[in-house]
Amino acid sequence: MEIMDENTNSIRSVKVKIQYDNIPSYCRKCKLQGHMEDECRILHPELKKTTSNPEEETQQNQQRRMRNGKCVGSRK
Ligand SMILES: [Zn+2]
Numbered sequence: 001m002e003i004m005d006e007n008t009n010s011i012r013s014v015k016v017k018i019q020y021d022n023i024p025s026y027c028r029k030c031k032l033q034g035h036m037e038d039e040c041r042i043l044h045p046e047l048k049k050t051t052s053n054p055e056e057e058t059q060q061n062q063q064r065r066m067r068n069g070k071c072v073g074s075r076k
Helices: 047-051 054-074
Strands: 002-005 010-013
Touching: none
Parallel strands: none
Antiparallel strands: 002 010
């Protein structure tokens, strides 16, 4: 992005992270708002794996395992 500096009359090239604040995320594949095509799980099925926190999943699995263990343990 080029920015005109009024003080020095020079054009500075500035890298600006483009934000889509004024553009609502819209998926043309699903014809739905709420997510971009980049985030579309139908277009990118592999996103399902990356979006879900693997640590959280393992914690849930651990809790489930603990619960099962308790069930088995209480049955003397
Ligand atoms: Zn979509």
